[in-house]
Amino acid sequence: MTNEEMLVERLIQALRAHGHSITSQRVMIFRALARRRDHPTAEALYEQLQREQAPDLSLATVYKNLHVFEEIGLARAVASPDGRARFDVPLVPHHHLFCTRCGAMVDIDDGVRVEIEPHLEEETGFRVTGVELVLEGVCPPCQGKPAKTRLWRQATRSVRSSS
Amino acid sequence: MTNEEMLVERLIQALRAHGHSITSQRVMIFRALARRRDHPTAEALYEQLQREQAPDLSLATVYKNLHVFEEIGLARAVASPDGRARFDVPLVPHHHLFCTRCGAMVDIDDGVRVEIEPHLEEETGFRVTGVELVLEGVCPPCQGKPAKTRLWRQATRSVRSSS
DNA sequence: GTTCTTGCAAAACTTTTGCAGCAGT
DNA sequence: ACTGCTGCAAAAGTTTTGCAAGAAC
Numbered sequence: 001m002t003n004e005e006m007l008v009e010r011l012i013q014a015l016r017a018h019g020h021s022i023t024s025q026r027v028m029i030f031r032a033l034a035r036r037r038d039h040p041t042a043e044a045l046y047e048q049l050q051r052e053q054a055p056d057l058s059l060a061t062v063y064k065n066l067h068v069f070e071e072i073g074l075a076r077a078v079a080s081p082d083g084r085a086r087f088d089v090p091l092v093p094h095h096h097l098f099c100t101r102c103g104a105m106v107d108i109d110d111g112v113r114v115e116i117e118p119h120l121e122e123e124t125g126f127r128v129t130g131v132e133l134v135l136e137g138v139c140p141p142c143q144g145k146p147a148k149t150r151l152w153r154q155a156t157r158s159v160r161s162s163s
Numbered sequence: 164m165t166n167e168e169m170l171v172e173r174l175i176q177a178l179r180a181h182g183h184s185i186t187s188q189r190v191m192i193f194r195a196l197a198r199r200r201d202h203p204t205a206e207a208l209y210e211q212l213q214r215e216q217a218p219d220l221s222l223a224t225v226y227k228n229l230h231v232f233e234e235i236g237l238a239r240a241v242a243s244p245d246g247r248a249r250f251d252v253p254l255v256p257h258h259h260l261f262c263t264r265c266g267a268m269v270d271i272d273d274g275v276r277v278e279i280e281p282h283l284e285e286e287t288g289f290r291v292t293g294v295e296l297v298l299e300g301v302c303p304p305c306q307g308k309p310a311k312t313r314l315w316r317q318a319t320r321s322v323r324s325s326s
Numbered sequence: 327g328t329t330c331t332t333g334c335a336a337a338a339c340t341t342t343t344g345c346a347g348c349a350g351t
Numbered sequence: 352a353c354t355g356c357t358g359c360a361a362a363a364g365t366t367t368t369g370c371a372a373g374a375a376c
Binding site for chain 1: 248
């Protein structure tokens, strides 16, 4: 049994457990998300699926289902420094490395250690429930292109194809 | 000389050094940002200033100037898990703790240690230029209110006053 | 058969941009 | 005087929502 099949299995169980229906769009969107390793935006997933296998798929459906996956714990929205939501399947804890020139985001499975002192919760009064580390940098293909001083929105907006 | 005056001094020098004009709006917006410790959104800053001291101020001006401050190194846009940009003055390195119920963001000056292994850059090929750690949790006032499963946009949208 | 989901279109929300008039240099 | 900045309004980009038709249970 492949890893992907196992994940789809988990999806189906989790959907059932939370009283959601199993639809072909749900399985398709989740499968595509699980297969990708580049933390796609909702629109990127939508474009891929629409082009490759479901011309009638709607972007709204992609958004709705990504949020369903979040609610049942099988997807996570990562706040990326360009202001768009990027999604991944967070079953193995990891951190992220974001390219400030092209917006690419890759996993860091190790090489980084985050330690939270036990007294942090006492001092702040917060109950800490999650850790989200985003390293910023420049990916190999972008090393050589001009630098941007501003990440938010402008720097990494994708070029619209004039189709 | 107060800390705030020193920061304004630095702002003026940095603006001059980068060929930008010194305007009353710039000083006002920066002063308000430097004084606040809660990582306001552009709109939150705008509302405060418009209400308290500059009824004619425009939101576009706030955005434009926050980006000017970013470019000259005196402000930073923090990608918050609710999908809006939050700004702070990053002259002292620190991390952030985000409340997943109300969207509040507070500084963590210590209590967290992030270590990046030297070989991370070799392995990924990235040139790492920045670190952005956001811990997620529940702030004291929110402990007791119902939990949200979804951070992005919906969970923390501010209530519009029906003025 | 009932309830939940989809796809479409429209709305909502945040951020950016064009431009005429004004302020800073 | 010249250049750059402001404020307004409109546009752009992303995400959400209302609703009728269709699919899942």
